[in-house]
Amino acid sequence: MKRRPARYTLLLTRSGGGSRALSLPGWALALLLAFLALWSGANLYLWHRAREVRALEARIQALSQEARRLSLALEAERAKNGALSQEAQRTQKELEELRRAIEELRRRAGLSPINALPVRYQEGGQGGGAMEAWAEVRAAVLDLRNQVQELAPALERALETERSLPAGLPLRRYEGVTSFFGMRKNPFGWGMEFHDGLDFAAPYGTPVHATGSGVVAQAGWMGPYGLAVLLDHAEGYQTLYGHLSRLLVRPGERVERGQVLGYVGSTGRSTGPHLHYSVYRRGVAVDPRRYLDPAWASR
Known part of the structure; x- marks a missing residue:
């Protein structure tokens, strides 16, 4: 006797409603599983990228808090130091630029905006300890900038691929x-x-x-x-x-x-x-x- 191709049956139920049985040949089930695997992989990749953006958000938040603490310490010392003043202002500007860059990455990834506190700084202040602390903050800022520059192209490519995949209806209205x-x-x-x-x-x-x-x-x-x-x-x-x-x-x-x-x-x-x-x-x-x-x- 000729062997009939194997078929698989899916049972679809709806809360408060009836159920429907859908019979599929083996090749159709394999295609469906392959599509689900591809879709899950794409979502996992985007989730991983979004997690990196959230980690960057946490770091910029911590750096902002640390810079604010240092600026308050410098205000208490009330000593003039032109070099430290310029370094502080430059670091504050770079932190603001990084905050805007991360907000743009979050916008592209569909995440909510960050709420990093602004760094407050008043000119004046001296002391080797404060200068060393500012140097550490600046090094962390430079490292964070490098990470943002590496993340942005990868995230943009992932989002572009997602926008390119066919999804949705080709008509806004139709009759069946x-x-x-x-x-x-x-x-x-x-x-x-x-x-x-x-x-x-x-x-x-x-x-x-x-x-x-x-x-x-x-x-x-x-x-x-x-x-x-x-x-x-x-x-x-x-x-x-x-x-x-x-x-x-x-x-x-x-x-x-x-x-x-x-x-x-x-x-x-x-x-x-x-x-x-x-x-x-x-x-x-x-x-x-x-x-x-x-x-x-x-x-």
């Missing part, structure tokens, strides 16, 4: 999904055919948005997809937006997530106004539903 990913009945004849995306029914002229930042690989007539746009994203991802009535981008153009690429139409192999949306991973079509909003995917 008329065809899902996978095998379907041929709408133009007999038999079955493989459908490599989702068809969103929408009024003619509805704006179509990029689901991730990237570069326009193709824009124009693409056979059965009619007027279409193909975007290249990070990590080997591509997204396709088909059956458009008009295009707003050209090949080679850089686009950002949410940017309008064109408008819904019915060009190519189409039975009415709708958007065909496909997601490709290293050249292989994958189900776009796992890259849409969680609230939509649970419908």
